[in-house]
Amino acid sequence: MRLFRRKPPATDAELLARYRRTGEVAVLGELYGRYTDLVFGVSLKYLKHEEDSKDAVMQIFEQLVTSLQKHDVREFAPWLYVTAKNYCLGQLRKRNVHEPFMESDEAVHPEEEDPREAALQLLEKGLDTLPIEQQRCLDLFYRQQRSYQEIADLTGYDLKKVKSYLQNGKRNLKIYVEKYDDRS
Numbered sequence: 001m002r003l004f005r006r007k008p009p010a011t012d013a014e015l016l017a018r019y020r021r022t023g024e025v026a027v028l029g030e031l032y033g034r035y036t037d038l039v040f041g042v043s044l045k046y047l048k049h050e051e052d053s054k055d056a057v058m059q060i061f062e063q064l065v066t067s068l069q070k071h072d073v074r075e076f077a078p079w080l081y082v083t084a085k086n087y088c089l090g091q092l093r094k095r096n097v098h099e100p101f102m103e104s105d106e107a108v109h110p111e112e113e114d115p116r117e118a119a120l121q122l123l124e125k126g127l128d129t130l131p132i133e134q135q136r137c138l139d140l141f142y143r144q145q146r147s148y149q150e151i152a153d154l155t156g157y158d159l160k161k162v163k164s165y166l167q168n169g170k171r172n173l174k175i176y177v178e179k180y181d182d183r184s
Contacts, residue, residue: 011154012076019068028068032061035077038143039084046088060087075132078139119181126176134169137162 010018015031018024032039039060043053060083073079127135136155140146148166152159 013074016068016073016076023069025065028064029061031076032064032080035080038077038081042081042084043088046085047091052091056084056087056091060084063087075136075139077144078135081139081143119177122177122181123173125180126173129176130169130172133157133161134165134172137165138169138173141166 010030012031012034015027019027019031036057039057040053043056043060044050047053047056060080063083064080067083071079127138130138133155137151137157140151140154141148146154148159148162151157151162155162157165
């Protein structure tokens, strides 16, 4: 008796290539479905409201239908993270334009930047300076909470290389932050 072998799931890159080739929204849906929690989390962080964040998840998917046909995306997850962040920041700008005197529970001072936001922006800039292998491993390990073995399976890197990329990436990111952090 022959056992059925399950075909391994397609990688992000394979799904992305298939979507760009065929334009099948179902393929994009499969790819996006892997990251809806990430998009929701980013949206909730910026928009602060669950319903607005759910709407953002849908709106961002609709944007992807056309954006991915125009842009040459090599690493989907980091690109999607930035896309979601930019979408939310755009929504916040629209809100501020339409509701400039909106009351808030928090005291808001435009000249005072949230130190956590400044630290996150510094980290993102630092990530952009790292080699792509380190960026990818850090993203998979910290943002997507993947194990060393899962990262090795997803990227095709040797397990020792994954550990090395993570260690070197963390060290290089720390050096970057210490060099450019003007809060110290």
